[in-house]
Amino acid sequence: xxxxxxxxxxxxxxxxxxxxxxxxxxxxxxxxxxxxxxxxxxxxxxxxxxxxxxxxxxxxxxxxxxxxxxxxxxxxxxxxxxxxxxxxxxxxxxxxxxxxxxxxxxxxxxxxxxxxxxxxxxxxxxxxxxxxxxxxxxxxxxxxxxxxxxxxxxxxxxxxxxxxxxxxxxxxxxxxxxxxxxxxxxxxxxxxxxxxxxxxxxxxxxxxxxxxxxxxxxxxxxxxxxxxxxxxx
Numbered sequence: 522x523x524x525x526x527x528x529x530x531x532x533x534x535x536x537x538x539x540x541x542x543x544x545x546x547x548x549x550x551x552x553x554x555x556x557x558x559x560x561x562x563x564x565x566x567x568x569x570x571x572x573x574x575x576x577x578x579x580x581x582x583x584x585x586x587x588x589x590x591x592x593x594x595x596x597x598x599x600x601x602x603x604x605x606x607x608x609x610x611x612x613x614x615x616x617x618x619x620x621x622x623x624x625x626x627x628x629x630x631x632x633x634x635x636x637x638x639x640x641x642x643x644x645x646x647x648x649x650x651x652x653x654x655x656x657x658x659x660x661x662x663x664x665x666x667x668x669x670x671x672x673x674x675x676x677x678x679x680x681x682x683x684x685x686x687x688x689x690x691x692x693x694x695x696x697x698x699x700x701x702x703x704x705x706x707x708x709x710x711x712x713x714x715x716x717x718x719x720x721x722x723x724x725x726x727x728x729x730x731x732x733x734x735x736x737x738x739x740x741x742x743x744x745x746x747x748x749x750x751x752x753x754x
Contacts, residue, residue: 528551530571532562532575533606538629539555542575559583566597573603586617589623592622600671602643605627607628615718619725622685646712682729685710690729692710700745701746702745706746707721736749
């Protein structure tokens with residue numbers, strides 16, 4: 522898939538940053554739209570379904586965390602990447618970002634070449650995953666995990682999972698009873714070029730458990746996590 526096929530929405534209350542983002546992303550071939558705040562972004566995605574949203578955290582009116590929370594409740598954005606751009610580097614800000622479903626977290630000042638390289642790597646990695654995993658469906662008891670449609674069903678009810686939560690669940694479920702530590706999961710799900718805290722894994726595991734139930738993903742104390750399937754070969 523060429524860059525021209527990807528749509529990006531940039532959200533920031535700083536007009537200069539929006540201009541910088543738009544200029545560099547358009548130069549790379551992306552279709553780009555801009556929004557000067559969270560409320561505007563929520564309005565725009567009704568007609569514009571971006572593959573990626575780049576969003577500031579500290580915005581007046583509605584900040585990035587609250588905006589992300591609302592965006593993640595929209596089914597048509599379930600496969601959309603959300604990357605926060607922020608001048609804040611405190612650990613609690615990063616955890617809050619991932620709590621609401623962010624895929625990555627980049628601190629300002631923005632370095633255009635590094636940013637576009639990171640975005641390109643993200644899309645390439647996603648394309649590879651799609652080719653490797655396309656057409657695969659996992660059925661375990663009352664749980665159905667469908668990679669082709671990015672949906673999870675339990676007792677015939679649909680469970681909404683943001684992209685990273687889905688990828689985490691799917692990866693563990695395709696490797697039943699195998700224990701993975703946090704570094705393994707960070708490398709596999711987020712990739713080597715995304716710099717996030719190890720605690721991010723814990724946050725996502727907790728959120729997946731809240732949605733699909735506590736019985737599937739087990740903690741192996743002092744080691745990591747595994748998808749528990751009794752009698753699996």
